Amino acid sequence: MQGVERIMTVFTREVTLEFSYTIIDKRTGMPIREIIKTGTQSKSANSVSELKTLDLAKAIVDSQLRTLESDIVPTIVSTNRKLMNETSKDKVVKQRMKDTLLLVKSNNYEEAIRQYEEIANQYGSTAAKANAAILKEAIASDVAASARLSQLESERGSLSDRAVKASVEELYSKLPADSVIIIIEANSSDRGRLNEIVNNINRTVISEGKLKVVDRSQIMGDELQYQVSGNVSDDSYVSIGKNYGAQYIVFFDISGQMSTRQLNMRLL
Incomplete structure (x- = not known):
């Protein structure tokens, strides 16, 4: 009995x-800076009708705009606001205003604010009151921006750390000790984040030594990329893994959008 030869055509877009x-600076309406984003998405299917350009374009935009808040927060806007001069003829007030200005020039803003407020309360100085308000506004804006940026960086790090820890623990619970595995990134709209997490998982597993990990640099890129595209059966995945001495293949991908994103693991 002769075998039947089948030809499968796979389309990739x-x-x-x-x-x-x-x-844009809301107060002045002036542009502060332009941010340029570039992204690439690809998909393979057995039919051209399944490859919709608009869907891929939307996925790129969604992926790139996830960093919108962190793009905006670090923006530093410099606004020059001149401190008011004292118009009073009172020599004591004038001298105290000069002394307080020296505090500002030496970056001792908190003490300068305290002195300006004290002058305003004691002598009714409009200039001192205005200068205290200007300094408070400048300090508050700077502190708020720095605090929010630190929070964003902390949130990003903690989420990635939790994903790595949970994934490593799940691997240990499902696989026998000293199993040989290959860790692979599947296609994802958030390639940067996925690559970061998978690299950390890879390093953690290697450093702890409970499982043996095949060096991904040894794997033929083209052959493996074809597998990850989803056009081959799980048996073929396993077969390729065996060529590199792996007993198990572990796939990771990120699904969902924005706050609903989650890291998924599939084990073969």
Whole structure:
């Protein structure tokens, strides 16, 4: 009995999109800076009708705009506001205003604010009151921006750390000790974050030594990329893994959008 030869045609569409947006100062209406984003998405399927350019473009935009808040927060806006001069003829008031200005020039803002407020309360100085308000506004804006940036960086780090820890613990619970594995990133709209997490998982497993990890640099990129595209059966995945001495193949991908994103693990 002769075998039947089958030819399977797989179509792949890749979309690269570049777009930009401009940060505008709400107070002045002036542009602060332009941010340019570029992303690429690809998809393979057995039918061209399944490869919709608009869907790939939307996925690129969604992925790139996830960093919108962190793009905006670090923006530093410099606004020059001149401190008011004292118009009073009172020599004591004038001297205290000069002394307080020296505090400002030496970056001792908190003491300068205290002195300006004290002068305003004691002598009714409009200039001192205005200068205290100007310094308070400048300090508050700077502190708020720095605090929010620190929070964003902390949140990003803690989420990634939790994902790595949970994934490693799940691997240990499902696989026998000293199992040989290959860790692979599946296609994802958030490639940067996925690559970061998978690299950390890879390093953690290697350093702890409970499982043996095949060096991904040894794997033929083209052959493995074809597998990850989803056009081959799980048996074929396993077969390729065996070529590299792996007993198990572990796939990671990120699904969902924005706050609903989650890290998924599949074990073969």
